[in-house]
Amino acid sequence: MAFDFTKVKKAAVTNWPMKLTALALATVLWAAVAAEQPTTQLVPVTLEVQTPPGRTVTQALPQVRALYSGSARELLKLYTSAPFIRKTIPDTLTLSTVTLELSPQDLTLTDDAGVDAQDVLPRQIVIALDSVFRRAVPVTHRVTAQPDSGFELVGDITVSPARVVLSGSEDEVQSVRRVFTVPLNLPPLRAPARQLVRLDTSGLGNLRISRRNVEVAVNVTPLTERFFLGIPVTVETDRDGAWESVPSEASVMVRGPLTRLVGLTMDSLPVIAAPPPVGDSARVGLVVRGPAGLVTTAGPDSVVVRRSGGG
Secondary structure, eight states: OOOOHHHHHHHHHTTHHHHHHHHHHHHHHHHHHHHTSEEEEEEEEEEEEEOOTTOOBOSOOOOEEEEEEEEHHHHTHHHHSOOEEEEEOOTTOOSSEEEEEOOGGGOBOSSOOSEEEEEEESSEEEEEBOOOEEEEEEEEOOEEOOBOTTEEEOSOOEEESSEEEEEEOHHHHHTOOOEEBOOEEOOOBSSOEEEEEEBOOTTOTTOEESOSEEEEEEOEEEEEEEEEEEEEEEEOOSSSSOEEEESSEEEEEEEEEHHHHTTOOGGGSOEEEOOOSSSSEEEEEOEEOOOTTOEEEEESSEEEEEETTOO
């Protein structure tokens, strides 16, 4: 039996709109079924790396991909809104490279998608950073301390540690000559005091500092008095002849920290009188040349200075 092409053509064109609609519906149905079938897909990942202040990444970040499972319909969402991983490099890092570990738990989706993260490739990445310059700089305090009544400060206010280390770019580190504490006014002190004081980092920009606080120490001691009797009065003059003081001896009261008064002797407290510029006799004041920082008072406060043998 011969093939009848005419009959076949006639059958093909008969009710062709209905047949074309059926074909389209079958195609859509197949696509819908295929879109719901589970599958896996490697998709690109956006990598975000937060560097320490003042440091930058010196090489391009490596390409990262993630293996997701889900329906084709849901996986398509990952191409319009890529998943991302955000990693933060700690401020304490001083090396020029750091190795970061990646895992599926690090993945974040910007849009909801019915997919499951299976793996991340690669699992480790190396990030290259610019080098760090370090230098120790002195700390200057801005602490004000006053002793309470009857007390005295001993020595200077000290800072511990006296230097801190700055880290960052060489130009920025070299531009800082010293670091200051924040201003602090201590109440009147009756005893030695130690206080943690915050460093003022407001002008350091992106530089990192080895510590945020230092300790300041203030030494305070109570004041006391000692009396010395019978100290000879020395007459100092460049005038000719011999001179004498009436009376020839004086007492001295010394006021200051007990630790400084303990070692004093009469020789430590010379009492000086000067004769008048003219004449042979006059009453003049007494001067005690005691150690610096001590309060000294002579008694009597004045004597008569005259030429030896005068009336």
